[in-house]
Amino acid sequence: MRQTFEEMLSDIIRPEVENLGYQFWGLTSPASGKKRVVRIYIDSPDGVHIDQCARVSRQVGLMLEVEDVIPGAFTLEVSSPGLERPFFSPDQMVNYIGREVKITLFETHDDRRKFKGTLTGVKGDTITLNVDEEILNFKWISIKKAKLIHEF
Template sequence: MRPTFEDTLAELIRPEVEAIGCRLWGLTSPSKGQRRIIRIYIDGHDGVTIDQCAEVSRQVGLLLEVEDIIPGAFILEVSSPGMDRRFFSTAQMNDYTGSQVAALLHEARDGRRKVIGTLVRVDETEFTVKEDGQETTLAWNDLKEVRIVPEF
């Protein structure tokens, strides 16, 4: 499978993020009119600080200007994944077994596009949630996005 623009961008910026003592949680790059928005999510063992986000923004911004891989104008945003963190791979979900997750499917399944349940199992290409006593297995490629549901 050919790498996406986001995959290429992630591999380019990962060393910059790690040099600052953080890990790259994920990124998105939607277009908004004539501009592309690069949203970078970083994390650390004890979370991340505003100063770390600002440092990543400076370093990655310089790198993107020098490498010139983004056509046209772009906006760079750097933040933590937050309490309702979006997962960018099933591997990221392993530490969240037992937590509530919300998955949005590309296409409706049994008349629904959204599945909310307790994360039961995770493997490389799919994961299983328990919802109202029923287990549902979802393939990663069938998902638009999946997020943790914060519990207060």
């Protein structure tokens, strides 16, 4: 299976972030307009502060310039995943079982692409949601976006 641009970038950036002492949570890099935006999410047990994001941004920015893996101009953004964190793999969701999540599928399931429910399980590449008292299983590969819903 061919690696996506984001997976290739993640493989390059992950060790750099981890060497600085942070957890690499994930990245997005939608191509839009003339300038690509590379958005990196980092975390740590104590959370992440602006100074830490700036440090990672400087280090990763230098490395990306040297490696020259991104064609053309790009903007690099580094932040914490936040309270309504996006998920980049099913194993990231394990610690959030019992919490509300929202997923968007690539293709419709029962005439819907968006589901909001309680995460009740994660097994391998399958996540289980309780949506309006109905238990639904979704393969990770069918999920376009998944994020935590923070209850205020």
